[in-house]
Amino acid sequence: MSAQEVVTHQEVVAPEVVVEANALSKSYGSIKALDEVSFQVKTGEIFGFIGADGAGKTTAFRIIGGVLAPGGGEVRVLGTTPREARPGVGYLTQPFSLYMDLSVDENLGYGGGLREVPEADYAARRERYFKLFDMMRFTDRLAGRLSGGMKQKLALTTALIAGPKLLLLDEPTTGVDPVTRRDFWDALTSLAGGGMTIIVATPYLDEAERCHRVALMERGKIYDIDSPANFRSKMGVTRLEVKITDLAKAEGVLAASPEAEDVQRFGDRLDVMAPRPDTAEADLRQRAEAAGLKITEIVRSQPTLENAFVGQLRKMRGSNPTPPFPKPSPPMSRKDVLIGAKDLNKIFGKFQAVKNFQLEIRNGDIYGLLGANGAGKTTSIKIICGLIDPTTGTVTLLGKSKGLRAASVRSRIGYMSQKFALYDDITIGENLDFYARLYGVDDSVREERKKWVLAAAELSGEEKMLTKSLPGGWKQRVAFGAAVMHEPEAIFLDEPTSGVDPLARRAMWRMINELADRGAGIVVVTHYLEEAEQCNNLGFMVAGEIIAQGSPSQVKANMKGELYELEVDRPDRALGALKKTFGASRVSLFGDRLHVVTENDDQKQQARSILDTEGVKVTSQKPVPFSLEDVFISLIESRRSEIPL
């Protein structure tokens, strides 16, 4: 053992408190952004703040980072005040604190200069991190011309350039695709392995699984801190993934079971939380049969962190039933092609943004269009909506392929862009009035529809509130309502639930399902896999082309090989060794657990012998099902050479 490892080992034995907060509070006017939160973060830990927009994550970071004065309570960082501790703290802000018109090297140089980093250290760290993040080729490129993932890596390097003991990462993966996110988390794990303490905020619960401990936050309060594994086991339930016919009907039938603690509908299955899985399974099968439904498969698995968070939120808020859509038009039963595209191509100069794009969405379909940034998702949707013309190919909307710009067609389409245009300076009610008139919602139902949007967003009676005072996630919910108030038949949603808390996300998906069940065709554009699971059909786009399609279960089943979860004593070392042989895309770290994809028994043997030679002890090993993230990453890796940098 080298000397450095001995030191690391000792630190693990006697962890030192890096950040300690006691009853920390902060208010802006009458809004409590932080309400007496207390927590401790120890050396070498990856500590996650998990919560939706407006939960207080950013406020907490600002206080720990020494850029905002606390309103009350106590906070110690690195044994001193946050203000004094600033030189030892690296802070990655959201949005990234980068100068878009400076080059990569100039941005880093500015960060280094601000922190007065000695020249030798600067050169060494620049080299180390740029190599680690594969940035060496881009040092002359302007930051504004980097992809989302590259910007993120540059921002992280800038935060690391001063060699901080504590790293604060405020939603570092926002706007970053899954491949880059996985790389990023692997890098974080290895930094933490080297003794750096990391506090990270994220609204995405799949990421939170990779933290050592997480704090669940809601409206300025922390109401539990624990490891992801403990959160899951504390729930004392088993998750049953039920494949069943007629999901809409089945949801109600199964939810009536006393054995089912919670039923959640996904794109092609229902998840049921059951404290006693055996009795629950029997009861569910019985109920399904009685209702004339057919259960094709039940898979048991652990509850996710999202399930835990939802459970927590429920306890706190009570359940809030989604109001039904008021005075709906009769359901549509015809099976037209509501949204269709045939052989679409779009060429910008020399760059082919969309290649042979095909799409066919009929009544009741929820189609998820997935892809990394720049894969061509937005361009395709813009073509279909008629915002830009294709180079070649035809578009079908609502069964028509001509006169798509006519008002009669437009008024039956709903579109919610990622940054939906609610006007900040007017009230929520005025915004809703405006959109109701714009889309021609009939006067006789307008008031009811408005009430419905407000109730669904849990903002009943708040219509006089100024829109700009809402946190992002809440605006998102109002915006969604505004986009579907006129009962559109073809609906386009661009990351509809980003920044929304899990409970509200489920409410929104219930509404989306309701619209689909009554016959609307829906396209969801996203690179968040939590949203993708909700779709009943998925298309993966890489380099302008859809390279795989199918239901979530189908695409997972099409994956080659098996995914193993290993618990090992030295995950960081194991990760490095396995990556060398298997490639970065097939090995990743989730907290202290390792995920490895093996294609056959030989590779399994090989992995085992590699870990033996490295002296890594495997404490447990079990096969786990592939996640959509795994699918996404393997698809992108397979086309790696075609993706422009």
Added chain:
Amino acid sequence: MLFRRDKLLILLAALMPIVLMSLAGGTQSLRLRNVPLLVYDYDNTPLSRTYLETYGAALSFKIVPRRTDESPERALASWRGRAALIIPPNFERDFRRGAAPVVQLMIDATDSNAATALGNYAQSLNINFARKNGIDVPSPNRVRMQQRLWFNPGLSNRLYFGSGAMGLMLIIFPALLGALTTAKEYETGTIIQAYASSLTAVQWILGKALLYVVIGIVEFIVCFALGLIAFEYRFPTDPSVLIVATFLYLLAGVFFGMMMGNANKTQSAAIQGVQMGSFLLSMLLSGYLFAIRNIPEQIRWVSSFLPATHYIQIVRNSILRDVGWGTSLQPMLMLLGLAFLFFMVNVIQMRKMQFQD
């Protein structure tokens, strides 16, 4: 409704038109009024005093006291008077004898339009005097007036406005750059990086400002070169006055812009602030277009707070009148004071290097 929520909108829609119209309308007067006149009466007889009263009674002139030992040239250079009237000894005697004494009027021709008007008006007063006081047949030629133009004998308009224009340029662009760079830090959130480092407010402000002062100096050199070619600029004998003033002026401009950036935090609002606060006010009230004495007294005090007022004076002193430190000292101190004032506002705005609540 909307107005109550968007303060900038109220400002632009309701308040600014009124303010601007009053400013633009109220200061436009080009007529001469209360022009300070220095008097050198070497005759000192009842008639010479009567002659002077003609000027004293006219609204256009205001006789100002002069220092005993000061030559008319020096007095004009110091801006104490815009014209000097010299009555020769034996004025009365020559007049009575019909020998047509020669009265000299030295006019500061820095502002060529005003100088021409002034000369014409003085000439008519002179003729009037001769007519009234003529003993037998009134003759306009009983007193002859000799006018001499100082500083700008060619009565070049170009030099007058060309030199002022440099002052205007150098307040607009450095201030705009300062405002944009500061507001952008807030807009893009990059200011947090500075907050999170141990940089102090003074370091931050000076670091940013000095860069733009350097850019401003380059602009100054370019403007000056253009002035030499196109606006008949002359090299001052003592360039140190102009150089020091330019440095202070640029500092004041950049600090003013940064102050706007800090206060508004968005680029669009900061640009508006600079346009109103720096460009428009400087154009109307700095003495570039309209003489400051023509500005209504109620708003004349604003002029003193405009760096352009003082700088344009120094520029004209240097390249038009070619006078040295003495006459430029007071505007120089004002520039220094304003630069410091704007700097201190920045320091107060940034003192915490933290988010404001």
